[in-house]
Amino acid sequence: MAQQPNPDRRTFLQAAGAGLFAAQSLSAQTPGNRIRIGQIGTGHAHASKLSVYRASAEYEVVGLVEDDPQLQARAAEQASYRDLPLMSREQLLNTPGLQAVLVETHVRDSLDAAEACVNAGKHVHLDKPAGESLPQFERILRAADDAGLMLQMGYMYRYNPAVVMLREFLQQGWLGEVFEVHTVMSKVVPAASRKQLAEYPGGIMFELGCHILDLVIGILGTPDQVHPFVRGPLLDTDQLRDNMLAVLEYERATATVRSSALEVDGGRRRHLTVCGTKGTFHIQPLDQPAVGLSLDQPRGEWKQGFQEVSLPKYTRYVDDAADMAAIIRGERQNRFPSSHDLTVQRTLLQACNLAGVPPAPGGSRSREPE
DSSP: OOOOOOOOHHHHHHHHHHOHHHHHHHHTOOGGGOEEEEEEOSOSTTGGGHHHHHHOTTEEEEEEEOOOHHHHHHHHTSTTTTTOOEEOHHHHHTSTTEEEEEEOSOHHHHHHHHHHHHHTTOEEEEOSSOOSOHHHHHHHHHHHHHHTOOEEEOOTTTTOHHHHHHHHHHHHTTTOSEEEEEEEOOOBOOHHHHHHHTTSTTHHIIIIIHHHHHHHHHHHOSOSEEEEEEEOOOSTTSOOOOEEEEEEEOSSOEEEEEEESBOTTHHHHOEEEEEETTEEEEEOSSSSOEEEEEESSOBTTBOSEEEEEEOOOOOTTHHHHHHHHHHHTTSSOOSSOHHHHHHHHHHHHHHTTOTTOOOOTTOOOOOOOO
16 A cells, blocks of 8 residues: 655654644645535435545535435535536536536446446546446446546545545555454444445445555455355345454455444444554554554664653645646646555455455455355
8 A cells, every 4th residue: 555755753643633634735726626525315324524625725516416305405504515506417418617516315326427437538436335336347447447537435444634644654664574454343323324224235234344454455356255144134224234243364464344334432442453464553543543563673663662652633625626636737646546446356255245346366256145
């Protein structure tokens, strides 16, 4: 995983708290080169992130597409969408100067919307997960690459300061050879949301586990095998697969990815642990991160032994937006290329125990449904 040049401890923590990517990108911003962006859909759980782009000096939000009358009415009451022009998809994609689109539809509609945007020559932020059709997602990624367009996935921990810090340690080799990764992302999903999520056979791994699977693939790469363990529904109110585990097998490492729709106060226990031959890096909780670090010897400004690292409060999506702006302006390369996103999606579908998912080159097929 690509990483910024190595800062010392104080500089790193200051940068992590202030928003490293946002600060770098805003410093280059002038009033004449704001990026024109719009949004398709408000049905996704994270669709209100549009407020980040409206508040940014780097973007001009030109309009919103929402065809569902109920979602239109709900959006009209939310500050994220207030006073934005409501338009059709065709009107948005033909808006003069439009450069990028946020795709925040229901997951079942997201790939069709993203494909229309790429075919219209627009950069795309596609919220997670990347639909249910791996062939269509691969086609979209290929088209974007061929056109020189960015497709940014909306996995919400990529720019988390603790994850950025972890990438620095991995880049420097300070943890040695990674032999174990384990991670958990769970919560209690209320009844109404359970029924909506039950529409997708991938269950809670598809909905929540994708965020942490994105991190695991960034650390260890393409797995040799994926072993899904699907349990649920535990509750008799719906058919949501609400208790899921995937074990990823590598030649010299293993990783576990666990997600549940049942864990009381699950946010507190969301974590990522990376164990290497020279140290262990533990992030918990993920959403307001703190780090527990153990090292076999001093590394840079970090001491030998165990230490706790407190990080400033983190606001989601600010750095995602700033990084996207910098990439669109050609100021930096995309740290998460299409090859990574395709591997994440393929592995996710395997981790959900969905039949017919082709193995990665050199890898092996997930088990067939039980």
